[in-house]
Amino acid sequence: MLSNKTLYFAFILSAALQFSACEDPIDLNLGEPVEQLVIDAVINQTADTQFIYVTKSMAYLNNGAYKGYALDSVGLFDTTSQTYFPFQYRGNGVYFYVPPAANTFKVGHTYQMLAVDKGQIYFSQSELHQPVNVDSFTYEFKEQGAFGGTRGYYVTLWAKDNVGKGDHYWFRVYRNDSLQSKPGDIIIAQDNAITPDGQGDGDLFIVPIRENLTPSPYRVGDKVRVDVHAITPELYYYLNLISTQLNNTGLFAVPPSNIPGNIICLNQSKTKILGFFCMTGKVSTPELLIQ
Amino acid sequence: MSTNNLNITQIKKVPALLGEVDIVKSVQLLPGVTTVGEGASGFNVRGGSIDQNLILLDEAPVFNASHLFGFFSVFNPDAVKDVKLIKGGMPAQYGGRVSSTLDVRMKDGNTKKTEVNGGVGVIFSRLSVEGPIAHKKEKFKNKSSYIIAGRRSYVDVLSKPFLSKNENLKNAIFYFYDLTAKVNYVFNANNKLYISAYSGRDAFGVPGALFNWGNQTTTLRWNHLFSKKIFSNFTTYYSQYNYQLGFGEDDNTFRWKSNIVNYSIKPDFTYYITPNNTLQFGAVSTYYIFKPGDALSKDQGAERQFGLPKKYALENALYLENEQKVNSKLTLRYGLRWSNFNYLGTGSTLILERPIDGQRAMIVGSKDYKKHELIQAYNVPEPRFSANYKLNKFNALKFSYNRMSQYLHLISNTAASVPLDVWTPSTNNIKPQISDQLAAGFFKNIGKAIDYECSVEAFYKTLQNQIDYIDGANLLLNNGLEAELLSGKGRAYGLELYAKKNTGQLTGWVSYTLSKSERQVNGISNDQWYNNRFDRRHNANITISYEWTKKWSTAVAWVFASGTPTNLPNTKYSFQGYQGIPQNPDNLRNNVTIKPYNRLDISATWVRKKTKTWESNWVFGIYNAYARRNPFSYYTQVNPDNNNQTQLIRYSIIGSVIPSVSWNFKF
Numbered sequence: 001m002l003s004n005k006t007l008y009f010a011f012i013l014s015a016a017l018q019f020s021a022c023e024d025p026i027d028l029n030l031g032e033p034v035e036q037l038v039i040d041a042v043i044n045q046t047a048d049t050q051f052i053y054v055t056k057s058m059a060y061l062n063n064g065a066y067k068g069y070a071l072d073s074v075g076l077f078d079t080t081s082q083t084y085f086p087f088q089y090r091g092n093g094v095y096f097y098v099p100p101a102a103n104t105f106k107v108g109h110t111y112q113m114l115a116v117d118k119g120q121i122y123f124s125q126s127e128l129h130q131p132v133n134v135d136s137f138t139y140e141f142k143e144q145g146a147f148g149g150t151r152g153y154y155v156t157l158w159a160k161d162n163v164g165k166g167d168h169y170w171f172r173v174y175r176n177d178s179l180q181s182k183p184g185d186i187i188i189a190q191d192n193a194i195t196p197d198g199q200g201d202g203d204l205f206i207v208p209i210r211e212n213l214t215p216s217p218y219r220v221g222d223k224v225r226v227d228v229h230a231i232t233p234e235l236y237y238y239l240n241l242i243s244t245q246l247n248n249t250g251l252f253a254v255p256p257s258n259i260p261g262n263i264i265c266l267n268q269s270k271t272k273i274l275g276f277f278c279m280t281g282k283v284s285t286p287e288l289l290i291q
Numbered sequence: 292m293s294t295n296n297l298n299i300t301q302i303k304k305v306p307a308l309l310g311e312v313d314i315v316k317s318v319q320l321l322p323g324v325t326t327v328g329e330g331a332s333g334f335n336v337r338g339g340s341i342d343q344n345l346i347l348l349d350e351a352p353v354f355n356a357s358h359l360f361g362f363f364s365v366f367n368p369d370a371v372k373d374v375k376l377i378k379g380g381m382p383a384q385y386g387g388r389v390s391s392t393l394d395v396r397m398k399d400g401n402t403k404k405t406e407v408n409g410g411v412g413v414i415f416s417r418l419s420v421e422g423p424i425a426h427k428k429e430k431f432k433n434k435s436s437y438i439i440a441g442r443r444s445y446v447d448v449l450s451k452p453f454l455s456k457n458e459n460l461k462n463a464i465f466y467f468y469d470l471t472a473k474v475n476y477v478f479n480a481n482n483k484l485y486i487s488a489y490s491g492r493d494a495f496g497v498p499g500a501l502f503n504w505g506n507q508t509t510t511l512r513w514n515h516l517f518s519k520k521i522f523s524n525f526t527t528y529y530s531q532y533n534y535q536l537g538f539g540e541d542d543n544t545f546r547w548k549s550n551i552v553n554y555s556i557k558p559d560f561t562y563y564i565t566p567n568n569t570l571q572f573g574a575v576s577t578y579y580i581f582k583p584g585d586a587l588s589k590d591q592g593a594e595r596q597f598g599l600p601k602k603y604a605l606e607n608a609l610y611l612e613n614e615q616k617v618n619s620k621l622t623l624r625y626g627l628r629w630s631n632f633n634y635l636g637t638g639s640t641l642i643l644e645r646p647i648d649g650q651r652a653m654i655v656g657s658k659d660y661k662k663h664e665l666i667q668a669y670n671v672p673e674p675r676f677s678a679n680y681k682l683n684k685f686n687a688l689k690f691s692y693n694r695m696s697q698y699l700h701l702i703s704n705t706a707a708s709v710p711l712d713v714w715t716p717s718t719n720n721i722k723p724q725i726s727d728q729l730a731a732g733f734f735k736n737i738g739k740a741i742d743y744e745c746s747v748e749a750f751y752k753t754l755q756n757q758i759d760y761i762d763g764a765n766l767l768l769n770n771g772l773e774a775e776l777l778s779g780k781g782r783a784y785g786l787e788l789y790a791k792k793n794t795g796q797l798t799g800w801v802s803y804t805l806s807k808s809e810r811q812v813n814g815i816s817n818d819q820w821y822n823n824r825f826d827r828r829h830n831a832n833i834t835i836s837y838e839w840t841k842k843w844s845t846a847v848a849w850v851f852a853s854g855t856p857t858n859l860p861n862t863k864y865s866f867q868g869y870q871g872i873p874q875n876p877d878n879l880r881n882n883v884t885i886k887p888y889n890r891l892d893i894s895a896t897w898v899r900k901k902t903k904t905w906e907s908n909w910v911f912g913i914y915n916a917y918a919r920r921n922p923f924s925y926y927t928q929v930n931p932d933n934n935n936q937t938q939l940i941r942y943s944i945i946g947s948v949i950p951s952v953s954w955n956f957k958f
Contacts, residue, residue, distance in 0.1 A: 022920060022946035025938045030861035030883070034876040038864040057864040057874055060927060063936045066865060144499070181868030182934050206590050207543045241763040242866065245873055246929060250942065252705040253926050255824075255858040255880065256873050257762030274864050274874065 033059035037069065037122075039263050039275040041113055043076065044229065044282035045128060047102040054093040054115075057274060068093020072116040079125075080109040105279060107131075113263070113277040121266040124277035129230035131281035132169065134159045137226065137288055145217060152217025153290045155224055157210045161192040163202040168236035170229040170280070173213050176222055183246035184215045188231075188239050218290045225287045229280035234262050238276050292677060292689035293379030293730050293748060295321045299371050299398075304798070304836040306846045306894035308362065309414045310912045310951035314374055315356060315364035318393060320832045320848065322787035322802035323378050323750075327825055327855055328888070328923035329944040331707035332357035335825040336378050337750055338783025338808025339390030341708055342701030343724070346393045349473070349487040351508035354532035354551055354714060358467040358493055359444070361707065365491050365506060369408050369419040370440035370471040372398040379730040379750055380677040380691030383612035383626035384559060384571060389697045389726035389754060397473045397487050400436035408440075412953035415444035415467075424476060434477035443468040464501075467493040483514040493710070504534035504710040520564070526557040533582075534710055542592040547768070551699075551714045552580045567616040571626070572609075579604045579699075583713050584768045599770060603635040603663075604716040606698055612675060620681045628673040632698040632717055636660030640667075640719045641773050649814015651761050652774040667719040671696040687734045697724040702772070704760045706824070706857075706924050711767065720773040722756040738794070745790045754781030759812040779812030781823070799835035799846075806830070816880035821856075824881070828853040842898045851889040856881035857925055863937055871929040871937035885925050886941075891916040907956040914949040921945070 040053040052074055055066040074095050075086040085104075087095035099105065107130050115122040135158040143151045161167055171187040173180040189209050192200035200206065218224060231239075241259040248254060262278075265271035295318075302317045308329075318334060319326050325335045333341030333356060346353045348366065356364050375394040377385065385392045398421070405422030419440030426432050444467045469491030476484045492505035510528040517523060533550030559573035585598035612626025642656035660666050677691035700721060703712040717723045732748035757779050760766070764775040785806025792798050808826040811819070829851065836846035858881055860873030875882065894912040915921075920943040930936040 022943045024920070024941045024943070026925070026941045028859075028883070028925070028939055030859055030939075031877075033862045035862065036864070036874065036876060038866070040866050042867055055864065057862040057876075060860050060863045060871075060873065060937055061939060065935075179868055181870070183869070183929050186869065200590075200595070204590075206588070207539070208545075242869055242872055244763055246869065246871065249926050249928050249940070252707060252709050253924060254704045254706075254764075256860055256875070256927065257858075258860075258874055258878060259763070259872065272876075275866060 027061065030060055033057075033062075036272060036274050037117070038066075039074075039113075039115060039122065039273060039277065041074075041124075041275070041277040042229075042235075042280060043097075043105060043111070043278075044280045045103050045105045045107060045131070046282055047099050047104075050087075050097045050099065050105075052087055052095040052113075054095065071095075072118065074113070074115040076105075077112045077114060078105070078109050079112060080106070107281055109279075111279050115263075120268065120271065122263055122273055123266050124263040126232055126234075126262075126277055126279045128279035129167070129232065129281045130162055131230050131283040132159050132162055132228055134228065134283055134285050137224075137285035139218065139224070139288055139290055142217070145211070145214075150217060152219060153222070154211060154217055155213055155226075155288065157205065157213060157226055157228070157285065159210075159228065160204055161189070161200065161202055162230070165191060165201050166233065167191055168231050168233050169205075170231050170235065170239060171209070171213060172227045172229065174223075174225040174227070175214070175218070180214075182215075183243070186239055186243040186246070187213060188236055188243075190233075190236065220290055222290045223287055224290070226285045227282055228285075229282050231280050232278050235276060235278040235280075238262070292679070292691055292732050292734070293323075293377065293750070295376045295378075296373060297321075297376075298373045299368060301798075302368060302371075302374070304844075304846050305834055306848050306892035306912055306914070308892075308914045308951075309949060310412050310894070310910050310953035311363060311414055312368040313364050314366040314368060314371060314395065318374065318376055320800075320802070320834050320850070321376060322748075322789045322804045322830075322832075323785065323806070324376070325804075325825060325827045325830055325852060327707060329921070330361050330923065332361035332710075333708060335808075336376070336391035337728075337752060337785065338781075338806060338823070338825060339726075339752075339754075340701075340823075340825060342699070342703075342714075343388050343390035343697060343726075344393055345385065345388035345391070346395070348395050348489055348508055349397050349485070349510040349528075350512065350526050350557065351489075351510045351528040351530040351555075352387075352553070353489075353506050353508060353530065355504065355506060355710060357710075358469070358491070360710065363414070363467075365469055365489070366395055367417065367419070367440045367442050367469060367471045369410075369417055370397050370438055370473070372396045379693065379728050379748075380624075380689070381675060381693045381695060382571070382624070383610035383628040383673075383675045384573060386575075386608050386610070386628050386630055386673060386695060387606070387697060387699070389695045389724050397471065398438055399475045399485075400438035400473065402433045402436040406957065408955070408957045410953055410955040413951045415442050417442045424474070426477065428479075431477050431479065435475060437472070437474045439470070439472040441468065441470045464494055464496045467491065481516040485512040485514065486510070487512075499540060500536070500538045502534070502536040502710075504532070506530070506532045520562060522561045522563075524557075524559045526555075526559070528555050528557070529553070530555075532714070536711075539589075542589055545586070545588045547584060547586045547598075548582065549584045549711075549713055550580075550582045552582075554578045569614045570611070571614070572611040574609050575607070577606045579606065579716060581714060581716060583715065583772075586768055597768070599768060600638060602638055602716055602718075604698070605633045605635060607631045607633075622679045622681075624675070624677045624679075626675045628675060630671050630673060630696050630698075632669045632696075632723060633665055634667040634716055634718050636664035636666060637662045638666060641771065643720055643774055647814070648818070649761060649777060649812070654771055654774055667717070669696075669698065669717060669723050671723060671725060685736045688732070689734060690729075690731045692727070692729050695726050695728075697726075700724065700758050702758070702766050702776075704764060704766065713767070715772070718773065721758070721776065722778060724757060725755040726752055728752040740794055742794045743790065743792055746788070748787045748789075749785070750787070751784040752782065754783070757781045757810060757812070759810065759815060761814075777812050777814060779810055779815070781808070781810045782820075783808040796838045797835065799833070801834075802830075802832045804830040817878060819879075821880045822884075824855055824857075826856055826881075829887075841901075843895065845893065845895045848892045849890070850892075852887060854885035854887050854922065855924075856884050859883045859925060859939070860927060863927075870934055871927070873927055883925065885922045888921045890914075890919060890921060905956070905958045907954065910951075910953045910955065912951040912953075914951065915945055916948060918946070918948045 400421035421438035424435035473487035494503040643652040645652035737743035791800035
């Protein structure tokens with residue numbers, strides 16, 4: 001997938017036209033919104049408290065908060081060890097589970113998510129993949145980032161892809177403890193690269209990944225940490241589509257399209273559920289203080 | 292019928308964006324022709340996509356006719372003689388695209404004396420030189436000539452103050468140039484040789500990234516008279532479009548090149564059998580080489596090649612067409628074009644299975660082919676027919692039917708075509724596009740000198756094997772591209788009204804088109820027919836110029852077009868902190884129509900000096916005179932200043948009045 005580079009090009013191309021182009025926020029009747037159930041479940045093997053978020057989609061131009069939704073129950077089932085892990089409800093659509101120790105959810109095991117709501121059973125399945133080893137996490141001052149950007153401090157993640165073709169990763173950056181989740185912050189990899197050519201299996205993540213963890217450089221005093229999740233190929237494609245949809249603006253926008261998730265309704269195949277379930281093998285870099 | 296001729300004098304009268312006369316922009320004012328918006332490359336004819344127009348520059352196809360993403364076309368008006376747009380009733384000699392042919396002919400050059408033309412405008416400057424070529428024999432003196440014309444933009448210079456506000460674009464390069472040349476040489480009464488060439492390039496870059504693209508064409512035509520009855524042209528041409536882009540510096544770089552190259556030979560004959568029968572026949576053979584993407588990356592100095600393999604194809608056609616004057620009232624033209632396409636090795640094909648309509652196909656196998664080995668062949672017989680019935684001296688009824696096929700496809704799913712878009716041949720998985728069109732019309736001329744021309748035409752067109760894309764398709768550097776393509780049907784129909792005044796102080800034309808263009812693709816929009824991106828229900832144009840005195844003339848153009856359909860989500864959700872993910876629960880394609888487009892342009896020409904040896908004029912122009920912010924598109928986005936908010940954006944390419952002045956000279 002070349003999405004990051006094409007996006008970057010779409011960005012500079014449209015930026016070039018900005019000196020004449022105008023973008024005006026407008027209001028338009030987009031039709032009666034049909035609310036749909038959204039289950040957002042990304043669970044890792046660490047000892048951290050694990051969450052499942054259940055909400056309803058809402059009208060596109062409504063800028064209020066998403067409404068949480070309470071199911072009858074939701075939990076995970078380890079098909080390898082035949083164990084069920086029920087999640088508890090905390091309110092406003094948030095379910096949680098506190099693992100007794102790290103690796104309660106085990107690498108290589110397959111998990112099923114089962115959610116029950118008014119007699120409907122929602123189901124999905126995912127394997128938990130092996131996390132990577134992070135060698136080091138460094139920073140240096142640069143006049144310019146590897147992909148544009150102004151002078152400042154840039155971080156580099158020194159880590160190698162797990163040996164064996166077909167690994168997928170998702171990089172989540174915490175800047176001063178705040179998770180970076182803007183449309184431009186979706187960073188994903190197939191093996192060590194953006195394109196799935198398989199030539200870089202087991203190597204360092206390439207520059208567009210390892211040096212492209214921030215759209216704007218860091219300043220002295222900033223704290224940075226990156227979580228690297230080993231994910232399923234399905235979540236990789238899902239995030240790639242989210243990235244395309246959220247960065248789809250300007251002259252070269254593609255028609256917006258719905259993103260198919262991986263959660264199905266067992267009783268009624270026609271009921272569409274939004275969202276995704278994935279088990280991830282997570283590793284966190286040490287927290288870096290820019291000084 | 293269904294044909295519009297524009298000579299360069301008419302084109303030069305049309306008020307132009309930034310004062311620069313533009314052929315494609317003038318073509319967009321004709322009935323049945325639309326564009327998806329300012330800044331979009333190409334044009335759409337009778338509900339077709341931009342790659343369905345065969346754009347010929349002295350016979351050679353031009354694969355990307357745009358400079359600056361679409362603001363200007365590649366044709367230098369100083370080097371163009373005339374332009375013919377054929378939308379229907381396609382003569383059998385043309386083929387290879389399913390919507391139209393835009394036949395641009397270059398000027399031969401002044402055969403009497405050396406002449407220099409030039410202009411200085413806001414965006415670019417032009418200079419052309421033309422003149423006679425000496426001949427030994429007195430009889431053929433003043434018959435041979437040459438022309439060479441060039442243009443270079445200085446947008447980069449002018450846009451600097453604007454670009455420097457944007458940190459990322461401070462040191463941007465941004466320019467284009469083109470060179471057009473033609474030589475014609477008369478050997479004797481029976482033999483003439485023409486050589487013409489075009490080369491143009493656009494470059495755009497910021498530090499650490501460079502992107503450039505351009506076309507080259509060369510045509511060699513030998514015109515030979517076998518006898519008074521048989522006349523021939525032997526043409527050979529070469530054409531290519533390529534682009535390259537690169538990022539990074541030193542040991543960490545990425546380079547990507549792509550091109551399409553073709554070589555053709557094309558003998559054409561005209562045989563005047565009897566005064567009432569003119570037979571045209573000929574053949575064309577084109578060899579294509581496609582380089583969809585050749586990529587090289589360097590990571591810490593370690594090089595990696597990961598391009599896509601080249602593709603090869605041979606396209607042939609034979610045609611035969613007779614024009615028969617049945618009687619003083621009825622003229623018929625009937626013929627057949629037989630097109631044949633061979634997708635050749637070296638190559639490897641994908642064997643696909645698509646269990647769910649509209650979703651990515653599964654690649655279940657592949658097969659390798661040796662050099663020049665036939666992978667897949669297609670043959671399409673294309674009947675062509677037209678009839679012209681003269682009711683009297685001034686009125687005529689016309690009718691036509693034609694079938695056309697297309698074996699090259701521009702893979703693009705963006706709102707406006709991008710220079711990065713890749714041409715791909717028909718393969719075992721990509722079937723040729725085929726169109727069938729019926730058109731009928733009433734034509735009326737008024738006045739002895741054809742002072743007025745009026746016409747009413749109706750057309751109905753069906754299209755087969757139209758390419759569409761799965762949701763979230765990845766079209767670039769993707770070996771499995773064919774798995775992401777879908778195939779569907781298209782139909783377009785409409786009514787075109789046209790009136791043109793040719794003589795007097797006031798000249799110009801008025802056109803109105805009512806049309807609809809739709810598509811149906813299994814797996815898209817719940818399998819229903821939907822309006823496609825270039826559907827514009829109403830389209831009206833008024834182009835008028837008035838010569839007040841010998842020194843002053845003015846021109847006005849007004850354009851109105853219904854908005855194009857677009858896709859918009861009506862709900863949203865969040866996932867793992869990513870806000871505002873769009874969702875369209877009805878899953879309908881192009882569910883919203885954007886607001887109509889309308890624009891008024893005016894211009895005034897002042898002939899400063901006109902003598903036998905020197906001529907100069909000033910052209911003052913105002914583009915978008917009432918400063919309408921015409922929407923190019925609507926799109927949704929997360930508010931860049933607040934990640935928790937989403938907004939709907941009206942995107943306009945031009946939002947204000949654009950004044951211009953240019954100075955043109957001739958000596």
